[in-house]
Amino acid sequence: MPPSRATALPRLIDGLRARLGVALPERHDVPESALTIASYNVHKCVGTDKRFDPDRVAEVITELDADILALQEADRRFGRRHGLLDMAGVERRTGLALLPLSLDPDGHGWRGNALLVRGVRAMRLRRLTLPGGEPRGAVMADLDLPSGPLRIVSAHLGLLRRNRLRQAEAILAALAEAEDIPTVMLGDLNEWRPGPRSSLRALEAGFTDARPGPATFPSRRPLLPLDRILGRPRGLVRAIEPHDSPLARIASDHLPIKARLDMVAVEAAVPEMAAAA
Numbered sequence: 294m295p296p297s298r299a300t301a302l303p304r305l306i307d308g309l310r311a312r313l314g315v316a317l318p319e320r321h322d323v324p325e326s327a328l329t330i331a332s333y334n335v336h337k338c339v340g341t342d343k344r345f346d347p348d349r350v351a352e353v354i355t356e357l358d359a360d361i362l363a364l365q366e367a368d369r370r371f372g373r374r375h376g377l378l379d380m381a382g383v384e385r386r387t388g389l390a391l392l393p394l395s396l397d398p399d400g401h402g403w404r405g406n407a408l409l410v411r412g413v414r415a416m417r418l419r420r421l422t423l424p425g426g427e428p429r430g431a432v433m434a435d436l437d438l439p440s441g442p443l444r445i446v447s448a449h450l451g452l453l454r455r456n457r458l459r460q461a462e463a464i465l466a467a468l469a470e471a472e473d474i475p476t477v478m479l480g481d482l483n484e485w486r487p488g489p490r491s492s493l494r495a496l497e498a499g500f501t502d503a504r505p506g507p508a509t510f511p512s513r514r515p516l517l518p519l520d521r522i523l524g525r526p527r528g529l530v531r532a533i534e535p536h537d538s539p540l541a542r543i544a545s546d547h548l549p550i551k552a553r554l555d556m557v558a559v560e561a562a563v564p565e566m567a568a569a570a
Contacts, residue, residue, distance in 0.1 A: 323531045323553040328438075331359040331536065331551035332447070332479040332520055337366045338377045340543045341513055347378050349544045355386050357536055357549055360411045361436075362389055363447035365481045367407040368400050370428075376401035380409075387411070394418060394432050404430030406447050406480070413438060423448070423463055425456030431464055435474070440556045444468075444476040450483045450492075457484060457492035465499050476500075477530060477554070478523045481547065485517040493521075501527040507535050509548040520550040531555050 333354070338347040354362065368374040374397045384390055389409035394402045401407040403420040419433040431448035448464060450457045468476065478500060484493050487505050500523040508515035515535060524530030536549040 323555055324557055326556050327531065327553040328360040328556065329358060329551055330361040330363075330445075330477060330479065330522065330530075330554055331357045331549050332363040332365070332481070332522060333357070333536075333549035334365040334449070334481040334520065334545060334547040335367055335377070336545040336547065337370070339545075341511070341546055342543055346544070349540055351378060351383050351386070353536070353538070353541045353544045353549065354383055354389070356538055356540065357551060358387070359389070359409075359551060361413070361445060361554075362409040363445070363479050364402065364405075364407040364409070365447075365449040366405045367402050368395070368397075368405050370405065374400040374405075376407075383409070392418060392434055394420060396420075403432050404428055404449070406430055406432045406449055408432055408434055408445060408447055410434075410436065416442070419467070421448075421464065421467055423450070423456075423460040425451045425453065425460060427451050427456070429456070429460060431460075431467075431480075433467065433471070435471075438556070442474045443554075444471070444474050446476065446478040448478070448480040448482065450481070452483060454484075454492045457482070458495070461493055461495045465495055468499060475529055476525050479521060479550075481519055482521045483519055484521075485519060496523065500525050506533050506550065509535050509550050511546050512542050512544075512548045515548055520547060522550055522552045524552075524554075528555055 335350045338350050339345050368376050380391045388411040392408045392415050414437045415434050416437050417435040421431040423429040429451050434445045436443045450460050484491055505518035506521050508518050509520040510517045522533055531553045533552040536551055541548050
């Protein structure tokens with residue numbers, strides 16, 4: 294008897310994931326002190342059912358229980374960059390506070406990129422305009438953690454490969470201008486190809502592991518690893534996995550991706566990185 298469609302489709306998707314080099318969720322023991330970091334393309338709060346519903350996006354954010362959260366497409370794209378979420382409500386529910394990156398008093402971030410943190414002070418914020426025909430950007434935040442400084446780079450890269458190549462190089466150039474401290478880069482990087490075909494090859498020189506992570510897109514049946522969390526030095530980013538809940542599968546066309554930050558690794562990395570400089 295031939296396999297039913299119900300069993301054939303998951304097998305097909307698994308086979309495609311394997312061909313694309315998509316990683317399985319990583320399971321590692323991490324210290325209890327590890328922070329949770331996450332990235333979520335909220336698709337301007339329009340779900341897979343075509344409904345605009347910021348409240349259910351906020352509920353997915355609550356489910357993540359993240360200490361550091363990067364959002365993409367958190368503002369209107371055209372006209373004034375008004376934010377789409379009730380950030381005061383998000384802060385009441387989660388303790389996550391929005392960092393002041395928007396140039397619009399009603400906006401959430403820079404070109405749709407927003408950063409939220411819980412109980413952490415930002416020492417420096419920077420907005421990056423990325424090259425390419427689309428209005429793409431990235432944000433950098435240097436955070437003051439009890440264990441030492443940590444840099445967060447959040448980006449939403451372009452749809453065209455040639456633009457992503459230039460955008461990755463622009464981010465690495467900005468990092469080269471700054472002090473070398475433990476760094477996490479995350480966001481919707483819009484690349485699914487592994488190896489030589491990847492537009493993110495330049496990042497491999499700057500981060501310890503730029504291979505595709507777990508699949509996050511499309512959210513109903515994840516196939517492509519468009520969303521990434523990369524770290525340096527090695528061991529800083531642990532236990533990368535998608536947040537795959539029933540609500541997350543409908544609230545946006547991307548699943549969130551999350552990981553743990555091993556603060557012991559962060560603490561040990563600062564003198565090591567200083568010695569290598």
